Amino acid sequence: MKKTISLLAAALLAACSTEPVSTVAVPTADPDTIRAHVTYLASDELQGRDTGSEGYEQAADYVAAQFREIGLQPAGEDGFKQTVPFRRASHTEQKPTAVLHTADDDIELAFGEDFLAGAGQAQQASAVTAEMVFAGYGIDAPRFGINDYEGLEVDGKIVVVLSGRHASLPTEEGAHYRSGRTKLQTAAARGAVGMISVHTPQAEKRRPFERSAKYAERPNLRWVGKDGVPSDTVPGVHPGIYLDIGAAEKLFAGAPQQLAQVFEAVEKGEKLQGFDLAVRASLSNHSQHEQITSPNVVAMLPGSDPQLKDEFVVFSAHLDHIGLDAHAEEGADHINNGALDNATGVAIMLETARMFAEGERPRRSILFVAVTGEERGLLGSDYFAQYPTVPGDKMVANINLDMPLVLYPFNDVIAFGAEHSSLGETVARAAANAGIKLSPDPMPEQGLFTRSDHYSFVRQGVPSVFLVVGFESADPDIDGGEVFTNFLKTDYHRPSDQIDLPINYLAAKKFTEVNYEIGREVANTEERQRWNQGNFFGDLFGG
Structure with missing residues (x-):
C-alpha cells in the first residue's frame, strides 16, 4: 500500500510540475x-x-x-x-657521470649503482660543475609555514634535496610539493643550475633503490609544446640525478651535519635547516632524441x-x-x-x-x-x-x-x-x-x-x-x-x-x-x- 501511495504522489507531482516530463x-x-x-x-x-x-x-x-x-x-x-608529439630521450654510449670533489680527492660515482639519471630532454648534452647546498626537502610552502630555502643562497649552485616531503604537510598538498617537477621549478626559480635528489630510508621501504636501478637505461618521454619545449623541463638547468643513500653520504663530508644526522632529525620530527656543503660536484648527461x-x-x-x-x-x-x-x-x-x-x-x-x-x-x-x-x-x-x-x-x-x-x-x-x-x-x-x-x-x-x-x-x-x-x-x-x-x-x-x-x-x-x-x-x-x-x-x- 505504501508503494502504491508513493507512486500516486509521484504521478500527481509530475502532473503539477511546470517542467516537461521526459519520455x-x-x-x-x-x-x-x-x-x-x-x-x-x-x-x-x-x-x-x-x-x-x-x-x-x-x-x-x-x-x-x-x-x-x-x-x-x-x-x-x-x-x-x-x-x-613526444620526444623520446635515451642514453647514449656515453653514460651520465657524477664526480664529487672533496678537499682530498675526486670521487667518481657509478651510474646505475650509486646514482640514477634520466636522459636529458631539454638538450642532448649537459654538463655542470658547481658548489652544492643542502636545502632539506627543497619545498617552499608559505601556506603551511615551510621554506626550506630560508637563509640559503643557491644562485649558480647545485641544490641537494631529500626525496619526499615534510610529515607536517597534508597528504594531498604534500604530494604536490614532493613531486620532482615542483621541486625542480622551485630550485630553478632561485637560480639553481642543477638538483640532486637523495634516496631516504622511508623511500627505501616503499621502493628499494635497487629495484629502480633495473630501469636505469629506460628511455623517457615528454610531450613537446607548440613552442618546441618539452614538458616539465627547465632549459639551462642540468637534468639532475638521484642518489642512493651510501653515495649520498659522501656529499656531506665536512658539512655542518652528516646525512645520518639529517635522517635522525627527520625521524624525530625536528625542523630541517639547510646549509652549504663543502663538496663540489661535476655532472654530465648525454642523450639522443627521437620524435614520436x-x-x-x-x-x-x-x-x-x-x-x-x-x-x-x-x-x-x-x-x-x-x-x-x-x-x-x-x-x-x-x-x-x-x-x-x-x-x-x-x-x-x-x-x-x-x-x-x-x-x-x-x-x-x-x-x-x-x-x-x-x-x-x-x-x-x-x-x-x-x-x-x-x-x-x-x-x-x-x-x-x-x-x-x-x-x-x-x-x-x-x-x-x-x-x-x-x-x-x-x-x-x-x-x-x-x-x-x-x-x-x-x-x-x-x-x-x-x-x-x-x-x-x-x-x-x-x-x-x-x-x-x-x-x-x-x-x-x-x-x-x-x-x-x-x-x-x-x-x-x-x-x-x-x-x-x-x-x-x-x-x-x-x-x-x-x-x-x-x-x-x-x-x-x-x-x-x-x-x-x-x-x-x-x-x-x-x-
Whole structure:
C-alpha cells in the first residue's frame, strides 16, 4: 500500500510540475559489451598498449570506431584523434657521470649503482660543475609555514634535496610539493643550475633503490609544446640525478651535519635547516632524441541547453599501459596486458558514452577522452588539458576513470578529490540516486588525488574527481580493501593483470551506471562546478 501511495504522489507531482516530463527511458549498462571491450583492449594482440607502439595505435583505432558507432561527434584535431608529439630521450654510449670533489680527492660515482639519471630532454648534452647546498626537502610552502630555502643562497649552485616531503604537510598538498617537477621549478626559480635528489630510508621501504636501478637505461618521454619545449623541463638547468643513500653520504663530508644526522632529525620530527656543503660536484648527461607521436582519442555529445551546451563535462580514462616486460624470464609471459589498468576504465567510459547517446540528452555537452601516456607521467592528459580541442575555460569538470577494481560486488564508491570542490556534493547526490554510498578516501597516505589524469585538469583550474570502486563489499565474505591490496602486491604492472582475473562484469555494469548518474548530475546542474572557498588547489590553479 505504501508503494502504491508513493507512486500516486509521484504521478500527481509530475502532473503539477511546470517542467516537461521526459519520455526517454533511462538506459542501462550491458555487462557483455563491457566484457567485449576489455577482452579486446587487454588482448595479447595489442602487446600491452605502450605509448607510441603499434599496439597502442590499434587500441586508439578501436576506441575511435566505438565512438563513431555510438554516434558521438569527432572532437579531436583529426577526426576523433588529437596527435600528441613526444620526444623520446635515451642514453647514449656515453653514460651520465657524477664526480664529487672533496678537499682530498675526486670521487667518481657509478651510474646505475650509486646514482640514477634520466636522459636529458631539454638538450642532448649537459654538463655542470658547481658548489652544492643542502636545502632539506627543497619545498617552499608559505601556506603551511615551510621554506626550506630560508637563509640559503643557491644562485649558480647545485641544490641537494631529500626525496619526499615534510610529515607536517597534508597528504594531498604534500604530494604536490614532493613531486620532482615542483621541486625542480622551485630550485630553478632561485637560480639553481642543477638538483640532486637523495634516496631516504622511508623511500627505501616503499621502493628499494635497487629495484629502480633495473630501469636505469629506460628511455623517457615528454610531450613537446607548440613552442618546441618539452614538458616539465627547465632549459639551462642540468637534468639532475638521484642518489642512493651510501653515495649520498659522501656529499656531506665536512658539512655542518652528516646525512645520518639529517635522517635522525627527520625521524624525530625536528625542523630541517639547510646549509652549504663543502663538496663540489661535476655532472654530465648525454642523450639522443627521437620524435614520436601517440594520439588521444576525443569524442563529444552535444548538450541540449542553448545556454549551457557550450560548457563541457569531461570524462577521461587512460588507454595506454606499460607494454612488454623486458625483465621477464625466458619463456615467461612478458606482455603487460593491463586488463584492470586500464582496459576496464576505458570500457566503462565507452559504455557510459553509449548510455548518454541513447538516453535523454544532457544540458551541457560531454567530452569523452581516452588519453595516452598516463603510465609515462600523465602526459597525454597534460597535453590535452593545456591544448584542449574545446575552449579551455568552458571545461567545467573532469571525471576520471583509472583502474576500477571491479573484482567483487561493491556497495560504495570513492571519489578522490571530492572534498576540494562542489563536485563532492554533486557526486554524493548522484551516487545516492544510484543507490550507492560515497565513502571517504581509505588511503589518504597514498596521495592519489595527484597521481592520475584528473590532476592534469586540476592544474588547469578544472574541478576534478578520480572515481574508483569502494572497499565496502556487498558480499560479507569478501574484504574489498584486502582485494585491492592483493592486486597491488601480485598483479599491478605485471603480466598477470589480464582477462583471466575474476573480473565481475555485473559490478562493472553497476559502476558504469553510477558514472552515468554522476555525469548526468554534473551536466544538468544550473551552476557550473566551483572550487571550495579557500581550497589549496583552487587558490593555486583556479585563479
